[in-house]
Amino acid sequence: MAETIIMPKLGFNMSEGKLLKWYKNEGDNIKKGEPLFSIETDKTSIDIEATDDSVLRKILVEEGETVPVTLPIAIVGDLGENIDELLKEALVQLGKESAIVPTAPKADEPLSHTAVVEQPAKASGRDFDIIVIGGGPGGYVAAIKGAQLRKKVAIVEKDSFGGVCINKGCIPTKVLLRSAESLDEVKKSSNFGVINVDTSNAKLDLKLVQKRKTSVISQLVGGINGLMAKNNVTVIKGEGSIKDKNTVIVDGKPYSTDYIVIATGSEVKSLPIPIDSGMNILTSDDALNLEEIPKDIAIIGGGVIGIEFAYFFASIGSKVTVIEFLDRILPMVDEEITDQVTAMLKDMKVDIYTSAKVTEVTKDGVKFEKDNRQQSISVSNVLMAVGRVPDYKGIDCESLNIKTDRGAIVTDLTLKTSVDNIYAIGDVNGKYMLAHTASAEGIIAIENICGLIRTMDYDKIPSAVYIQPEIACVGLTEAQAREKYGNIKVGRFPILANGKAKVAGNENGLIKVILEPRYNEILGVHLFCIHATDMIAEAVAAMNLEASAEEITWSVHPHPTVSEVFHEAFHAALDKAIHF
Numbered sequence: 001m002a003e004t005i006i007m008p009k010l011g012f013n014m015s016e017g018k019l020l021k022w023y024k025n026e027g028d029n030i031k032k033g034e035p036l037f038s039i040e041t042d043k044t045s046i047d048i049e050a051t052d053d054s055v056l057r058k059i060l061v062e063e064g065e066t067v068p069v070t071l072p073i074a075i076v077g078d079l080g081e082n083i084d085e086l087l088k089e090a091l092v093q094l095g096k097e098s099a100i101v102p103t104a105p106k107a108d109e110p111l112s113h114t115a116v117v118e119q120p121a122k123a124s125g126r127d128f129d130i131i132v133i134g135g136g137p138g139g140y141v142a143a144i145k146g147a148q149l150r151k152k153v154a155i156v157e158k159d160s161f162g163g164v165c166i167n168k169g170c171i172p173t174k175v176l177l178r179s180a181e182s183l184d185e186v187k188k189s190s191n192f193g194v195i196n197v198d199t200s201n202a203k204l205d206l207k208l209v210q211k212r213k214t215s216v217i218s219q220l221v222g223g224i225n226g227l228m229a230k231n232n233v234t235v236i237k238g239e240g241s242i243k244d245k246n247t248v249i250v251d252g253k254p255y256s257t258d259y260i261v262i263a264t265g266s267e268v269k270s271l272p273i274p275i276d277s278g279m280n281i282l283t284s285d286d287a288l289n290l291e292e293i294p295k296d297i298a299i300i301g302g303g304v305i306g307i308e309f310a311y312f313f314a315s316i317g318s319k320v321t322v323i324e325f326l327d328r329i330l331p332m333v334d335e336e337i338t339d340q341v342t343a344m345l346k347d348m349k350v351d352i353y354t355s356a357k358v359t360e361v362t363k364d365g366v367k368f369e370k371d372n373r374q375q376s377i378s379v380s381n382v383l384m385a386v387g388r389v390p391d392y393k394g395i396d397c398e399s400l401n402i403k404t405d406r407g408a409i410v411t412d413l414t415l416k417t418s419v420d421n422i423y424a425i426g427d428v429n430g431k432y433m434l435a436h437t438a439s440a441e442g443i444i445a446i447e448n449i450c451g452l453i454r455t456m457d458y459d460k461i462p463s464a465v466y467i468q469p470e471i472a473c474v475g476l477t478e479a480q481a482r483e484k485y486g487n488i489k490v491g492r493f494p495i496l497a498n499g500k501a502k503v504a505g506n507e508n509g510l511i512k513v514i515l516e517p518r519y520n521e522i523l524g525v526h527l528f529c530i531h532a533t534d535m536i537a538e539a540v541a542a543m544n545l546e547a548s549a550e551e552i553t554w555s556v557h558p559h560p561t562v563s564e565v566f567h568e569a570f571h572a573a574l575d576k577a578i579h580f
Contacts, residue, residue, distance in 0.1 A: 001078070002075060002076065003076060005073055006072055007067050008048060010041055014069055019067070020038045027055065027056065029053075034050055036048055037073070052076075055076060061073040128234070130258065130446070135163060136163020136164060138441055139157070139263030139438075140227070141438075141443060144227055144231050154233070155234070156238065156248065166220050180311070203317065242396070245422060246260075248260060259422070262392065262409060262425070264391055265426060270384060273359060276362045284384075284385060300323050305385040305387070306385035314345070320350045322353070323356045324355075325355075328342070332473075333477070366382060411425075414453070437461050460475065462537070464533040471533075475525060475539075481524060489515040492511070492513075493510065493568040497577075498568075504530055511565045512524075514573075525539035535562065538563065539566075568580065
């Protein structure tokens with residue numbers, strides 16, 4: 001069986017080795033135990049013996065070359081054995097991907113098919129191989145991946161690395177939510193045997209929370225700066241624009257490149273309604289920087305952003321009202337879970353109006369239409385949480401012939417735009433405005449630029465909502481599955497029947513799994529429980545590997561853990577759950 005021979009790591013401090021001599025030529029038979037090649041380290045030279053009988057199929061590193069440890073140096077295998085996939089992967093790792101030529105797949109072959117042939121590298125003479133515009137979770141990951149594949153990469157960023165996610169979204173909201181959870185734990189500490197602690201006056205000091213938030217963000221941004229330096233990515237500070245398909249302008253200075261990756265993210269969306277300047281209007285950016293707890297707040301929008309803020313403000317003592325245009329909050333979540341979340345928020349004294357159209361924000365409150373009549377509420381603060389829209393200001397898509405649709409840059413499944421050498425990843429393409437989607441798109445875009453045909457699978461992107469209990473889901477909801485497949489199998493398991501959740505004192509919620517009835521293919525997994533956002537990765541991996549429901553039931557889960565609810569729910573879908 002063919003395998004890759006790597007530069008061995010012969011000592012703790014060894015980081016690279018120089019290949020001194022090959023004792024065999026390509027096509028020669030190799031006997032176990034005989035010298036195959038010799039290498040030179042910083043301390044000595046040594047012969048490396050063959051570990052098995054084989055044939056030296058391909059030499060990847062010539063005599064005199066120095067390469068880092070663990071990188072491939074040769075491929076061995078049986079004579080006539082197909083080594084294309086191993087060779088393709090090895091060439092990419094070595095930065096010799098110019099020898100990889102994608103071929104059009106045959107009718108019965110998957111899109112990921114590639115062929116590997118030898119061809120000379122071509123130098124364009126431009127400043128960079130790839131320029132990435134935007135340093136968010138899509139852009140900085142794309143830049144690192146490009147550098148790892150031996151491309152000369154530059155990244156343009158006008159503010160701090162990390163984009164909305166680290167600076168104004170994912171991370172700072174979770175800092176605030178973690179503080180709210182800590183407050184709740186303190187208030188409930190007597191339930192766990194903690195005595196002599198007066199919790200009656202326990203509350204959050206938002207100034208201290210802001211201080212911690214700033215520290216967390218600073219550390220993460222600093223880490224990305226370090227990654228740029230470690231991977232030899234050129235950082236260009238400033239606002240980037242595209243002059244033509246091979247030229248990026250930053251603060252008036254042109255940089256030439258073979259490929260451009262647009263990763264400029266998104267901006268806060270607003271409603272086209274009358275808004276009185278006397279009302280204290282907040283965006284999500286503003287809400288993340290509050291240093292005083294608002295007495296009351298109306299949140300316009302019941303999506304992920306709106307509900308996370310609703311939970312946070314209600315947890316720390318604000319009177320919260322949510323106004324949502326659609327017929328339920330969190331419309332992307334399975335309806336059964338949405339119903340439970342709605343009930344939980346109402347128990348927290350959150351007022352929720354659905355099927356409500358906001359018509360005006362006055363200096364005293366919010367007016368909206370519901371049930372064919374005008375209604376209003378009085379509040380002192382209004383948070384606009386109606387979503388985000390792609391942001392590509394400074395990029396003249398029309399003149400560049402970059403196709404857009406409904407305000408987003410159009411891309412195919414390889415993330416290529418309508419211009420062959422320009423790619424667009426993350427929020428700017430409007431597909432899935434999630435940080436982890438942007439990162440995945442960044443990797444796939446770069447791999448395609450480097451000659452590997454890879455495509456995004458948007459059907460298996462997980463979503464998460466970080467209230468407590470958490471919400472996490474992947475795949476189809478029950479309603480979507482019934483519409484597509486008709487008859488389906490559904491398995492449920494209540495969290496109250498899980499021992500670890502009972503120990504943790506958080507027994508709310510359920511897991512729900514949805515199966516295609518003929519082959520028991522996993523169509524969707526929906527969690528509303530503690531640790532949901534960590535556990536959903538199991539479902540994503542299972543669906544990517546096309547695991548059946550039976551295979552999940554056969555997978556032993558450690559006890560006691562909340563993760564045991566997985567195989568219980570799949571048992572329920574197939575027959576009956578064991579513990580309920």
